[in-house]
Amino acid sequence: xxxxxxxxxxxxxxxxxxxxxxxxxxxxxxxLAAGLSPESSVLSIRGNVSENGMARYFRRIAEGVFDLEDxxxxxxxxxxxxxxxxxxxGFDRRNLVAIGYSNGANIAGSLLFHYKDSLRGxxxxxxxxxxxxxxxxxxxxxxxxxxxxxxxxxxxxxxTKELEELLGGAGAAVAVHWERFGHQLTRSExxxxxxxxxxxx
Ligand code: MLT
Numbered sequence: 487x488x489x490x491x492x493x494x495x496x497x498x499x500x501x502x503x504x505x506x507x508x509x510x511x512x513x514x515x516x517x518l519a520a521g522l523s524p525e526s527s528v529l530s531i532r533g534n535v536s537e538n539g540m541a542r543y544f545r546r547i548a549e550g551v552f553d554l555e556d557x558x559x560x561x562x563x564x565x566x567x568x569x570x571x572x573x574x575x576g577f578d579r580r581n582l583v584a585i586g587y588s589n590g591a592n593i594a595g596s597l598l599f600h601y602k603d604s605l606r607g608x609x610x611x612x613x614x615x616x617x618x619x620x621x622x623x624x625x626x627x628x629x630x631x632x633x634x635x636x637x638x639x640x641x642x643x644x645x646t647k648e649l650e651e652l653l654g655g656a657g658a659a660v661a662v663h664w665e666r667f668g669h670q671l672t673r674s675e676x677x678x679x680x681x682x683x684x685x686x687x
Contacts, residue, residue, distance in 0.1 A: 490529075504590070562600070
């Protein structure tokens with residue numbers, strides 16, 4: 487998968503794995519990672535599905551309606567890629583913290599839903615429930631930050647609560663931060679995620 491890897495200065499710090507929103511690139515969230523943990527290594531991955539030229543991590547049938555077969559396939563592909571990247575770059579596969587926005591938060595959520603120990607923690611900005619009817623792996627000890635909008639037109643407040651319950655039901659320690667700027671990723675949400683990260687790691 488197309489990606490950027492930046493070696494950090496502290497090998498014990500979590501490796502930040504970045505997932506952009508629809509139509510974004512692997513460059514988009516680099517400033518967030520630098521603000522969050524400047525000493526961390528960073529692996530920023532470009533979604534390898536194209537929707538009319540816009541990069542995404544899995545196909546969708548319409549806005550908010552996912553192609554679940556593709557979601558499952560792409561989640562496995564990504565999990566395998568993380569295994570390979572850990573070998574290639576020599577980082578600890580068990581020490582990954584994801585930062586995702588929108589479609590990128592959805593694929594990070596899907597990693598948590600499908601694979602135990604795929605992520606040590608996650609910051610999900612405006613995620614949806616990636617897939618329903620799945621038995622989640624044990625997520626005990628996995629902290630998850632969800633940044634949500636009370637008036638997010640893409641992910642309703644009810645869906646955010648459903649996601650919180652699903653992850654929490656699997657044992658994850660979920661913190662939800664509410665904003666009122668629709669689907670936007672605001673500075674205050676980024677600051678709340680940073681405060682949460684500093685408490686957790
Ligand atoms: C998705 O397709 O993952 C969500 O609708 C959010 C987005 O527009 O990327």
